[in-house]
Amino acid sequence: MSVTLYVPRDAVALGLGANKVARALFAGAERRGLDVTIVRTGSRGLAWLEPMVEVGTSEGRIAYGPVKLADVEALLDAGLTTGGDHALRLGDPEKIPFLARQQRLTFHRCGVIDPVSVDDYRAHGGYRGLEAALKLDAEGVVAAVRDSGLRGRGGAGFPAGIKWNTVMLAQADQKYVVCNADEGDSGTFADRMMMEGDPFNLIEGMTIAGVATGATRGYIYLRSEYPQAFATLKEAIANGIQAGVLGDDVLGSGKSFHLDVRLGAGAYICGEETSLLESLEGKRGIVRAKPPIPALKGFLGKPTLVNNVMTFTAVPWILDNGAKAYADYGMGRSLGTLPIQLAGNIKHGGLIEMAFGITLRQVIEDFGGGTRSGRPVRAVQVGGPLGAYFPDHLLDTPLDYEAMAAQKGLVGHGGIVVFDDTVDMAAQARFAFEFCATESCGKCTPCRVGATRGVETMDKVIAGIRPEANLTLIADLCEVMTDGSLCAMGGLTPMPVMSAITHFPEDFTRAGSLPVAAE
Amino acid sequence: MARHEPWSAERATGIIAEHTHLEGATLPILHALQETFGYVDTGAVPLIADALNLSRAEVHGCITFYHDFRAHPAGRHEVKLCRAEACQAMGSDTLHREILGRLGCGWHETTADGNATVEPVYCLGLCANGPAALIDGEPLAHLTADALEAALTEVRQ
Numbered sequence: 001m002s003v004t005l006y007v008p009r010d011a012v013a014l015g016l017g018a019n020k021v022a023r024a025l026f027a028g029a030e031r032r033g034l035d036v037t038i039v040r041t042g043s044r045g046l047a048w049l050e051p052m053v054e055v056g057t058s059e060g061r062i063a064y065g066p067v068k069l070a071d072v073e074a075l076l077d078a079g080l081t082t083g084g085d086h087a088l089r090l091g092d093p094e095k096i097p098f099l100a101r102q103q104r105l106t107f108h109r110c111g112v113i114d115p116v117s118v119d120d121y122r123a124h125g126g127y128r129g130l131e132a133a134l135k136l137d138a139e140g141v142v143a144a145v146r147d148s149g150l151r152g153r154g155g156a157g158f159p160a161g162i163k164w165n166t167v168m169l170a171q172a173d174q175k176y177v178v179c180n181a182d183e184g185d186s187g188t189f190a191d192r193m194m195m196e197g198d199p200f201n202l203i204e205g206m207t208i209a210g211v212a213t214g215a216t217r218g219y220i221y222l223r224s225e226y227p228q229a230f231a232t233l234k235e236a237i238a239n240g241i242q243a244g245v246l247g248d249d250v251l252g253s254g255k256s257f258h259l260d261v262r263l264g265a266g267a268y269i270c271g272e273e274t275s276l277l278e279s280l281e282g283k284r285g286i287v288r289a290k291p292p293i294p295a296l297k298g299f300l301g302k303p304t305l306v307n308n309v310m311t312f313t314a315v316p317w318i319l320d321n322g323a324k325a326y327a328d329y330g331m332g333r334s335l336g337t338l339p340i341q342l343a344g345n346i347k348h349g350g351l352i353e354m355a356f357g358i359t360l361r362q363v364i365e366d367f368g369g370g371t372r373s374g375r376p377v378r379a380v381q382v383g384g385p386l387g388a389y390f391p392d393h394l395l396d397t398p399l400d401y402e403a404m405a406a407q408k409g410l411v412g413h414g415g416i417v418v419f420d421d422t423v424d425m426a427a428q429a430r431f432a433f434e435f436c437a438t439e440s441c442g443k444c445t446p447c448r449v450g451a452t453r454g455v456e457t458m459d460k461v462i463a464g465i466r467p468e469a470n471l472t473l474i475a476d477l478c479e480v481m482t483d484g485s486l487c488a489m490g491g492l493t494p495m496p497v498m499s500a501i502t503h504f505p506e507d508f509t510r511a512g513s514l515p516v517a518a519e
Numbered sequence: 520m521a522r523h524e525p526w527s528a529e530r531a532t533g534i535i536a537e538h539t540h541l542e543g544a545t546l547p548i549l550h551a552l553q554e555t556f557g558y559v560d561t562g563a564v565p566l567i568a569d570a571l572n573l574s575r576a577e578v579h580g581c582i583t584f585y586h587d588f589r590a591h592p593a594g595r596h597e598v599k600l601c602r603a604e605a606c607q608a609m610g611s612d613t614l615h616r617e618i619l620g621r622l623g624c625g626w627h628e629t630t631a632d633g634n635a636t637v638e639p640v641y642c643l644g645l646c647a648n649g650p651a652a653l654i655d656g657e658p659l660a661h662l663t664a665d666a667l668e669a670a671l672t673e674v675r676q
Contacts, residue, residue, distance in 0.1 A: 015660030282545030349647025
């Protein structure tokens with residue numbers, strides 16, 4: 001009887017040798033006369049256990065990890081194909097505490113199924129959301145999204161139902177659905193994992209959006225730093241067309257939805273939705289002034305629904321299980337689950353999908369187990385390069401849009417980057433300005449010029465040149481950038497800078513060795 | 520091992536023609552040209568402008584806006600090293616100094632033997648397994664200077 005082995009094709013697993021492991025497993029099994037089939041899955045998101053190999057047994061799946069090429073022969077000798085005992089044996093993957101404690105609504109298939117198989121997707125509950133949507137009228141679908149409380153997961157947290165409603169009501173000969181898959185924030189990888197591990201969840205979510213808003217064409221704007229996700233999406237879309245879940249007659253409904261994936265070209269600013277649309281049109285990714293909003297005048301001037309990967313992929317579950325079931329998760333005005341990405345200097349990093357309301361400390365200590373270096377946690381950046389640095393005494397802040405804002409931080413795309421006590425916060429604040437200077441689109445002055453002046457002024461602080469006066473200047477500059485920038489790039493760069501200065505002031509007054517005259 | 524073809528205006532015209540039916544064809548064309556030739560030759564600018572009914576300035580402006588597109592041929596292999604915060608938390612700054620020292624080149628530069636061009640990149644989405652890199656699009660996690668050297672030796676063969 002053939003045994004099925006599951007080896008991830010997720011970029012993390014590949015980066016740790018998963019292809020070599022898969023080839024060695026196949027060759028080793030063949031030499032032993034064992035009949036094995038290898039399914040390349042996505043990742044379950046237990047990053048420190050990658051490559052995590054699973055085997056299908058009569059008692060369900062048994063996981064082993066992290067599996068290195070050098071472990072393969074010993075694992076096969078230990079009877080990996082029948083779930084045999086070995087030091088790397090993890091048992092039932094779903095009982096690993098990191099996974100067992102999660103509330104996986106959006107990610108429940110990721111790492112489980114063959115990502116490019118429509119059949120496997122449907123066998124695990126796929127397309128039940130679209131089937132439910134096709135039984136409703138457009139207003140009914142939009143109402144479900146609105147009543148679920150779903151807010152845009154890209155960072156801004158705008159209520160998804162309002163956006164969907166605006167596009168639905170807009171009149172035009174052509175409307176578009178565009179997925180923002182330009183996941184540029186450091187410390188975030190939920191979109192990548194989803195696109196590599198369960199791309200049909202995104203395809204289904206976008207198709208539901210198309211049906212609800214009357215848009216017959218969709219684009220996924222994907223960053224070029226994700227070549228594996230690009231290949232997987234291309235393959236999934238081709239298979240979807242073949243299977244009739246995309247195209248002129250979606251699931252036999254007579255409704256049409258055509259989807260394509262487009263590559264960005266290494267510009268962080270293209271994660272801003274109007275800049276993304278410019279880029280998708282083939283132009284420089286320069287931010288547009290709003291209004292008009294993209295929901296009314298978006299791609300090629302047509303009404304366009306732009307949502308993040310995590311927003312679209314929440315929708316199939318909502319349509320399948322009901323808006324109320326989703327809204328039962330979370331707290332306050334942050335409803336549903338947040339796919340949290342735990343990264344940086346962390347022992348047990350990865351993807352943690354939990355209802356809003358879990359505190360940063362719970363994520364870092366209970367899930368993460370502290371730093372990888374074993375040193376104390378000193379600073380935690382939440383929400384990407386434009387998010388605030390939190391010190392230890394603020395780690396009991398819950399992940400909730402309003403609670404994070406109250407601490408002058410943001411949830412962003414849910415990325416959490418942990419730093420140990422060797423971090424130099426002045427260097428981090430300088431980097432925030434430097435990154436903004438590198439990635440600014442250049443349209444508005446506060447961002448374009450402010451970022452460069454910020455780097456220069458921070459260099460003076462670091463060199464000990466009149467640090468107090470220069471920090472006052474930086475605070476003033478940050479105020480101008482916050483209030484005067486056209487988009488979040490310049491508008492939020494002050495957040496990491498000012499949080500570093502506020503919470504870690506000792507890092508900004510260390511130098512002081514150079515004479516004032518040096519200025 | 521030649522990963523790329525030498526520049527040919529005729530070949531470029533063919534590639535451009537394959538994409539002109541797309542909505543917003545510029546970026547797909549530029550990616551296809553760079554994929555084929557390893558860079559976007561300045562000779563492609565008027566060809567793209569003609570095909571898409573754009574001015575040369577618009578095409579030039581587009582090419583130069585994006586970090587990905589290069590105007591000159593690069594080394595045989597492309598090394599992208601992540602410089603963003605999650606990798607910084609794992610000591611990427613120190614690691615990069617060592618790597619660049621060993622390769623004997625700086626950011627955006629090519630090694631003397633023409634084997635590799637090193638580009639900075641801000642996040643590869645491998646943030647729980649940093650420091651991270653991409654070599655010709657293949658990911659490397661838990662990067663060390665030795666691991667990069669081994670990977671570059673492997674692709675050289």
